[in-house]
Amino acid sequence: MSLPSHTDASAAAADPSLVADLAIANHILYDQHVVDAFGHVSVRHDKRPDHFLLARSMAPALVTPADIITFDLDGTPIDAGDRKVYLERFIHGEIYRARPDVVAVVHSHSHAVIPFGAIRSYKLRAIFHMGGFIGTDTPVFEIRECVGDGSDLLISNNELGAALAKSLGPKSAVLMRGHGATVVGGTLPEAVYRGIYLDVNARLQLQTIGLGAVNYLTEAESQATTATNAGQIGRAWEMWKTQAEARR
Amino acid sequence: MSLPSHTDASAAAADPSLVADLAIANHILYDQHVVDAFGHVSVRHDKRPDHFLLARSMAPALVTPADIITFDLDGTPIDAGDRKVYLERFIHGEIYRARPDVVAVVHSHSHAVIPFGAIRSYKLRAIFHMGGFIGTDTPVFEIRECVGDGSDLLISNNELGAALAKSLGPKSAVLMRGHGATVVGGTLPEAVYRGIYLDVNARLQLQTIGLGAVNYLTEAESQATTATNAGQIGRAWEMWKTQAEARR
């Protein structure tokens, strides 16, 4: 079966509840201090795996369902009209292309992850069970290896998006030197959960480094905690949603 | 006198004000950043010391009295119906079994305690009078000593609960490597107080380590401050309750 062409997009509109959840995901990530005025979250289109949903260029805290735009995997907007789109939409498209298992992507500049992108002496890794998805190390994407010195650090085209996706590999998170991090999930709540706990785990690790030898989670413990936590994310999503909407 | 059988549970319902206080304790622990979407607090049944009260599996911030379930010390729910229960209810049951003096238990992943579970170079101990109940050291439970590598770190059965209770011994708190902490109290407000100040004391200790020799509380000072503070907890409970309910 061939996929419908772009001009048929209106015939395959995304599930309105998915669009609504994506707006909520934006609010949660702001309320939980993962994004500020910058950063974004996307979800793969539920009917068109070669498309994804992402807000127009705006602050996540203010996103409504009407602000959600559909993009193809090249980052070309299908239904943007005259709305401005994020400079870094290529992060999302290229990760969806490289990772068929990925259903949602969060890109942020959350504070505790920045140190781990700027140093080589310590790897960001799981220090408690909530960060089990991080495993025993996190790759760091160095944009200078792609374009040399003098870039604006942004993933502003498909080539850079593909390079970032390659750096991510099969992992749940990739750090971006001098910039931030990108995390992925098999569901939208899972990606939101990972965006939140990537930062928490990084903060805890920063507090622990320097106190002595650190007893991190092993690879086996990381896998076991990730599997168990997957069944608990709904509990967190409901709470985060309630709090974020109450504080809007 | 023999205890009534499980089928008589409805004949010995817990005091409604205790159930209401347990819902409030959940809100306080969230409001004071001891728990987030995860973590839980229980209280021993006021008429059945072989039973305890604990919310169904949900975020503490959202708990109401209708969400409270009665469990026996094996962690078997008496009146759960089709409601989902916490994976780690065995923490509570086994501590109530091992420690007849304990009336309430708080389990959390509060941030400042995680470093002290991950290192062996420093013990979590009382650095100011509000943390006197911590004394001069805090045991660390290492789940690998029970089940080896590859667990999900959770206290998901009675054997692990009993091992944790053994690690706790006669103390007020036990750290859980890569996971969090569990604190106990002789009253519900005391356990809540200890959950809050375990984290505060840990944070203060993290800020002080590395600045030079630290003049901690002695064992005698820890005991004296604990005795004095026991008479002051009501003042804090009223304030925490007022604030937590106002911010819901």
Added chain:
Amino acid sequence: MSLPSHTDASAAAADPSLVADLAIANHILYDQHVVDAFGHVSVRHDKRPDHFLLARSMAPALVTPADIITFDLDGTPIDAGDRKVYLERFIHGEIYRARPDVVAVVHSHSHAVIPFGAIRSYKLRAIFHMGGFIGTDTPVFEIRECVGDGSDLLISNNELGAALAKSLGPKSAVLMRGHGATVVGGTLPEAVYRGIYLDVNARLQLQTIGLGAVNYLTEAESQATTATNAGQIGRAWEMWKTQAEARR
């Protein structure tokens, strides 16, 4: 002129606006994270310099003018009725006795001051102009020098209050090992200001120690900034008051 006897206290009631300001000072100190459920603030009686005003034993956030009690300098309540009084009222009385220039006293366990009470390797001192009142060092009161090991660390009688006042000497602040700090001011807003910025300055100093040689304020700069800031405190008081009352 002889002072009226205690039984005449009702004939010399404190200015209601002073009582109202003391309730507001309680709210500000809570809102600015200087006190939590514990800690207290007093003001010298405006008509009776041998008396002072202090709330009954309760959380500062909840204090209203009706909760304010008059005490003599021995810490004996004049008009408490059956209301419970703070265990540490002797901090206030003995400082008012020793320091005729002092009009208000704040006692807190604010977090950033605790490390400086627990170590001898660094002195708490002014690192920016807002902390100029701290000067080039801060005394640390060690209760073990008065009562040996095993105390509950509290200033629970006049002898301990006098020892603390002696440790304070002519300074604006004294640290209390394993306990907290006490600051004084020539006006109620000044004492509140100092309670707030003692903690801020301590936090900034904690962030700076270890980065290299620190260029602190000199004694002359401390004095000059203190003199200038005295004229600016009203601006802060109005803002703190507005915010604290809005968030109640």
Added chain:
Amino acid sequence: MSLPSHTDASAAAADPSLVADLAIANHILYDQHVVDAFGHVSVRHDKRPDHFLLARSMAPALVTPADIITFDLDGTPIDAGDRKVYLERFIHGEIYRARPDVVAVVHSHSHAVIPFGAIRSYKLRAIFHMGGFIGTDTPVFEIRECVGDGSDLLISNNELGAALAKSLGPKSAVLMRGHGATVVGGTLPEAVYRGIYLDVNARLQLQTIGLGAVNYLTEAESQATTATNAGQIGRAWEMWKTQAEARR
């Protein structure tokens, strides 16, 4: 063409929307924790480049358009009436005089910048793209080099303002030892953005120093990120404004 004299000021009133934006800038800087009761923000007059707009001496959180006063570059108020003016208005006037490209100035005591003013061992520099405007070092103004020991650290006359402007040079930010920082922008939102991210970048750098060699932004990356970010500031301004006004 000669500029109108001061007595003509009423004939060249500033654009009311600029005045309104300056009030909002005050609220944003408070809401984002850049200023507390102290600190100030100004904007160059839109019709009179030799004048600037600044609030009367008050807490930024409480500023309304009616509180905005016009000053000439000497810091002389044109329309203050009997309203009190900021002691440090000379920061603004002298920078506008020295830097024709500057349209707005923020002066703050934001917490994370204080350490970098007190030490010489590390320079405040860009650690992530949002702080690109900081470049590879930040000058530190040492008031002792102008007036010796014993000052109140404030920029309280034109000579000190000119010395600060000289220390700033062509940069976006200057640290002030024992005091705070001053940042400039080509628009009011840009200066606000820089006030916020100067502090965030400083905090991130404090968390990273000591972990190993730090891979900072290069000069070329600083310039490229600054150019790109200039086009994104409107997005942040709208969000900050919405949040600050909602929380007033």
